[in-house]
Amino acid sequence: MEFDFLNPVNGDLLDEIKTLNPHTLGAQIKLHTERSGVPELDDVQVAIFSVCENRRAPESVEVPDFKELRKKFYRLYPGNWSLRIADLGNIEEGASVEDTYFAVQYLVENLVKNDIIPVILGGGQDLIYAQYRAYDKLDQMVNLVNIDSKFDLGDAELPISNSSYVGKIVVDKPYNLFNYSTLGYQTYFNSQEEIELMERLFFEAYRLGEVTSDISMMEPVFRNANLVGLDLGAIDSASLNSGYFNSPNGFNGREICALSRYAGISDKVSSFGVYEYQANLGPLANTLVAQIIWYFIEGVNYRTNENTISAKREFIKYQVPIDDEILVFFKSPVSGRWWIEIPFLDHVDTKLKRHTLLPCTEEDYLEACNQVIPERWYKAKRKNEV
Template structure:
């Protein structure tokens, strides 16, 4: 792998690793260093890299350094993982923003093709656009989940920014986006125009209170996701202990780590990004971000690979008649998780065939038995008909 736009981790960081317990992540991770170059990726399952870019941020700040964040992450002990992890260093800001986007897109695409999970440390959240564009040549429609207090739709006619990249994803060719789910939005940070647009596009939006009241109900949302982006602004300021994130409301540390683990355990998620990181957040914030990454990798380690054809053959089938419809549910006898079948039209784009089974919860099945059609099923069906 030859990516000359990647810079190695700092020598100062390498000196610090030498004093770590030999069982810590930092003593076991494969590293991109100035002495040995990029690590050999044979057998690597997860590849972490930073992106030192924030020119399109709404709130300007110096380019992010990931030294303190890496130091906290390296100091953690891994779980009982069977995974090999590599740190590829950082993508430096290009001469133009498009140069940076191209570097991110190229690296993410290459890692996915090698069956390696990219974990992106951002920079401003417009980098999700580059993360998404990495799927252009992968011949699949994708579902995007954004953990954020804002929808980030913005005005697609204007220049891209950290709060308008989703609009660009929707309107720019090639069209790869099938569904967009916003988790943890707070109404007072979003215009009514954007809220109504989410409805018209049959996208999914879950308010902060709805998510935190029963966070387990979010697991199916991640199970149907391919791309996950996490804006650190979705976390409450008390948990971050930083004036940079000044909202009193948001996810606390336990909640954001639970969501991160759900993202990791999803068999479909193939790239994960943590965005809006910057220097000077403080030791507590750095440790929380390190633990967010830790919980994501923990989830990846415990995947059950239920997307395989052989696994689906073992699913238990349930049929529920509602009005003129017959809803078809499936349950995994291994994990106990549920799916519902989406009846796609025969003339639909063939890229959509892989979305035939929509993850759902047992509560969705029980509500269907009480003649209540699940909202996620309805929206997915309507997107197919539009």
């Protein structure tokens, strides 16, 4: 793979790495340096790169510099991991924002094709559009999960920005999006029109309080995701200790790291982006972002690969009659995780061309036994019919 548009890791960081304990991440990961170039990726499972682009984030003042964040990340110790990690360096601003999008799209597409999970460190969150477009040639419908206090739907007729990229994702061809889920939205940051539009499109939206009351209930949402984006503005300002992010409400450090780990442990998530990174965030914010990345990689290391056909053959099947429906649940004897089947409808032109297993919780199964249809199953089935 040729990536001439990538700039190497800052030379000062190489001097920093020489002073680190040999067991730290910085001393172990493969680096893109000016001297050695882009590293060989044959044995790499996770590739980190940063994107110095925020021209579509009008409130950002300076182009982000990820050197201090990398310092914090390199100083961390890996867990008991069997993964090989690479840092591919930076994508600098292109001559136009579209040039930057193209570079991100090309890099993510090629990494995913080679079973390497890209971790994108970005400026403006509009870069999710480029992350999503990387799936155009992968011949699949995709599910996008966004950890954000806002829906970022915007007006698809207007130019894209860091707060209005989802509308473009929905209406621009090719149509790859099957489901969009927002975790941690705060009602006062979103218009009622947007909330109602999310409902009409059968997208999933989880309020901040709903998520934080039981973080574990979000695991099935990530298990069905292909790409995940995280807006740092979804974190409360006290956890970041930054003057730029000034919302008193949001996820705390422990909660955002738990969500990041769920994203990593999902067998289907093939790219992960952390966005709205700002210049001069400060040591506490950089430490937290470094730990968010660490927890995502920790999750990747503990994947159970239950997406395979052979693994699904071992699932335990449960059938629950409700009214005119028979809901079919499956449970993994290995992980104890649950799925519910979305039936294929042969009389309509469905987006899903086969029986699809939708991740769910044991509580969904128990509620179905009490004649309550799971809301996620209903929304997925309705999207399948549209």
